[in-house]
Amino acid sequence: MKAIYLNVAWKDATSLLSQIDTEFSTINKFTQQNLPACKPVLTPAWVILTFLLIGTIFIPIGLVSLHASRSVVEIVDRYDIDCVPEQFKSNKLGYIKDSSYPKNCSRTLKGIRWLKDLFSCFLVMLSLRFSAVKILPTDAVQIKKETLEGTLGFQLLLHGNFTAPLGAKALWLVAIEPIAWFLGFVMVNRYMKAPIYIYYQLDNYYQNHRRYVKSRSDQQLLHGLGSNKTSLCKPEQSNNGLPIVPCGLVAWSLFNDTYKFIRGKSELNVNRKNIAWKSDRDHKFGKHVYPFNFQSGTLIGGGKLNSSVPLSDQEDLIVWMRTAALPSFRKLYGRIEENLHANDVIVVNLMNNYNTYSFGGKKKLVLSTSSWLGGKNDFPGFAYIFVGSYCIVIAIVFMLLHVKYSRNTHVGYN
């Protein structure tokens, strides 16, 4: 009997449900799994067009980003080896650890670092020598020459004397000029326009090591001694019973090389304000937290801090404490807010304090302008061009396949 009642109840329920369903047909369609659906089919036209479209969008984007990257002028100078005096070359560690030795070092910046750049600049220069300077002194080429010479470090190459027979000159004109134009477009840098960013680059430095990256107390950075949660900071947490402010390995290993830039006879102004994120200064590092006992223990790590300046103004520390995800990274040191010209020779007086010798790390000084995509990085541009071209290749392959097998698509390879 119960079963019968149950059935009746069900009947009622279902009839009710169907009533409701007719009113809310979408619910009905859902319960009946009959929602209108878009059923995409991978038709040849659709797929080939997609790939072509991606290809045609990506290659220009790639060219644009490559251009942006190439428009950035960048001077990289590795100084960690050269700045060790000759007598300490075999004992760099001893040199850097002993504070009694003078650490100052003077560098003259040169622009070109890589072989491929050297090669292409060589071509450009040759073509200029023949075509622009001697044969076709047009305005356009003049400008180009200027921009080329604007790149620091071309001086030497340009001053070399080059003579050749006329036929060869004509050949250069025909063969090299287009290449030179192209390379000039991609390669040749303008003089460096302000602001010029000064970075220090550390290679083989593992700021992302688990032990290191965890060893900090964000609470303490913001609230100072008010926060006692310094257990994360091991092994650099306390000194004489008081927590170190700021505690932890990250702060302790603060980078402390310094740079001074001299152009000609005067020193260049380096703006070292606003190098850290504003959000960090305002919300992550306390305005009333002073590093009163920083680096005062027995073991001294990296740089020291002025104990009368609150952490929110210690921008070097703030920059340093934004840990890098890669073992090779650059951090902002400051900005030069003047343009650097082609003939400018920059002398850098630096203090080589930071120890990278124990683990074979490299220290580099980088001067770089910036573009809308950031600093000099060819990777996105090349990757875009690569992806775009493989899309086009795939589209072409599929087109050929389609033409070949269009008669029996359905049966395929039976």
Next chain:
Amino acid sequence: MCRGIPEPKLTAIDAMIDKLTGAIFVFQIVVVIVLGIAGNVWKDTEARKQWYVKYPEEGPWFELLIIPLRFELLCSIMIPISIKVSLDLVKSLYAKFIDWDNEMIDQETGTPSHATNTAISEDLGQVEYILTDKTGTLTENKMIFRRCCINGVFYGNDSGDALKDVELHNAVSSGSPDVIHFLTVMAICNTVIPIKTKTGDIFYKAQSQDEDALVRAAARLHMVFVNKNANILEIKFNASTIQYEVLETLEFTSDRKRMSVVVKDCQNEEILLLTKGADEAILPFACPGQQTRAYFEAVEQYSQLGLRTLCLAWRQLKGDEYKEWSLLFKEANSTLVDREWRIAEVCQRLEHDLEILGVTAIEDRLQDGVPETIETLRKAGINFWMLTGDKQNTAIQIALSCNFISPEPKGQLLLIDGKTEDEVRQSLERVLLTMRITTSEPKDVAFAVDGWALEIALKYYRKAFTELAILSRTAICCRVTPSQKAQLVELLKSCDYRTLAIGDGGNDVRMIQQADIGVGISGREGLQAARAADYSIGKFRFLKRLILVHGRYSYNRTAFLSQYSFYKSLLICFIQIFFSFISGVSGTSLFNSLSLMAYNVFYTSIPVLVSALDKDLSEETVMQHPQILFYCQAGRLLNPSTFAGWFGRSLFHAIVVFVISIHAYAYEKSEMEEVSMVALSGCIWLQAFVVTLETNSLTILQCIAIWGNLASFYFINWIFSALPSSGMYTIMFRLCRQPSYWTTVFLIVAAGMGPILALKYFRYTYRPSKINILQQAERLGGPILSLGSIEPQPRPILEKEVSPLSITQPKNRNPVYEPLLSDSPNTRRSFGSGAPFDFFQTQSRLSSSYSRNKDN
């Protein structure tokens, strides 16, 4: 009917997922050990030189374990925990879809289908054997009295309905004594209870549908069973009322196959024995003088028509004889030991020298759509066994009428019978031999076995019978008991077949519980079976929809969902592993814990949950091409090979995301939180595209879930970026303002999805699976004919294959689709069982020959 506690059922797909989880676990352990060792080596060689890491000079020995343990934590997300929750959610949705399905509501009773067990919907799509009850399952169990033979006269042969036969009505009204006796037996030899309603109608409550039919028929012939008051029965014949007192009821048992009542006519004090039962239980006990030939013929004729026959008989008892017997019967009833046997023996003493009155024939009509359902499901490669308590002839007739077996010459039915071990063995061997030979012929071979022979076969010749079971696609087992039904299910399960048992009565409960999937028909025999079953449906024909639509979709969806869950977990885990190589193998996590958690339980779970709405083919297409179920049966959408594909995809995507992120965000941009968010964004974008690409039908819900999820990813991260206390304060705002962030993300998407799309398109167009072909045909309106047009390959020589195979060899189906080796899969079910269509198994050597499609 001891139901017992059924074991929890585990679907084949769950078992596969468990296996894959195990494999991933082993992989995880290997990764952890390798990275742990590498980490310790790096620590000792490099990290000690790095003063800023400040490793203590000497630590306790267990320091060696710290790095491996860190990696274990880092890799623990490799096994997606969310898969269990997601699967449970979608499984209950599958079950709800079954409950909701309007097309599976029985219109007559308004009974909807119901999934009691919400966990095994995928198994429905992988069914290989269906064991079905006959009465009430294939038939309506709505018994209608159709014909009868009284004293050698056939009634109802012309019209097909005895109740409309004028001659019978004439005979009744003329008061022919044979007919009156016949009707009396029909009316009172039963355990029916009449209930008078207020309006004066009489409503019968019967345990057995047959008795109900007989009583109703008698009433139509003016012999109305009016009332039952304690032991007094009241019968109205025409105008007169006759009363009988029931002295004893000799109940029906399946061994005796008959029941009797002893009644006393209240008017003339005559004591009568009224008996009805199966022919073989009645006719041999006829009184010596009587000619039973006509009745044998009647029984034969009726069962040829698929009617259920009952013989009716009576005998006048002398007063003394009854009294003596009555004492014995009481004694037997009160025995404690072997009571049933004793009662049967005592009953035997009374039930002899019977005067046969006639034979009734009751029709039990086939349910609507049964033949079509069976045909469709057999095309789908499912084998059918019929297990019934009915007699062999009736069972065979029903089997013929519902396409279960084909009539000669297309089909061949082999009988296994015998009463002794030897006879059964000989019979079994003969049948086996025939089977082996005929597997080569395009012929439907089925075997029929009765309960007795089955008992012997299962007991002594289990091995041979198993071989037979594997060889034969169709079997009819008659006169089987409930426990034998369960044993047969057990037998098929032991051969590693997925079985579905369907039945409606209490005697099917054990079979239903034993089978991988139990389906109960909520029919006239009560709800016992439906309650014990995993699924209850109103009519047999819904089975088609249950398996082909719900089962198949469930399997496909779960196959995608589970592999996708592994894919996304592996993706993020591979990135972490790659990152550990540039972070000094120290076990640093690139992603913060919040992102990791949200990634698994939120960002990637929501979009994939809506894949529970995906439909690769429309229902109509599946119904038209049931062969496509083969992909599910052979487990071709989820197996180590497809899983390897997803594994490779996650590795590829991890490389793409990682390489692009760290190169695009190198040098001055390589801030930890930013790189982490760029990589995470890459993963989220990729997975949105992967789900979109793998979805066959995009409904509005799926679009919302996939792209809404992407939007919510940004929304959530903006919220976190707005909280000064969170670690990623301002990060997301900064990133979204940078053009390089967007160029990086699009680069990741294009680089990651391009090859996937190209590969998918290539397979879809030039190496299409049958599903793809149907999809194309369905969506582009192209010819579907190409499906069937694939020519079967020439048949190989037969002897070669049959002899070396042994019974113990497990079935060997290759779930891995190897399109490059041959178009047709190398699936070879042992002995060609279940190789119904050339279409899929052109190279399946044994089976190619055994094609059913061609015949139909």
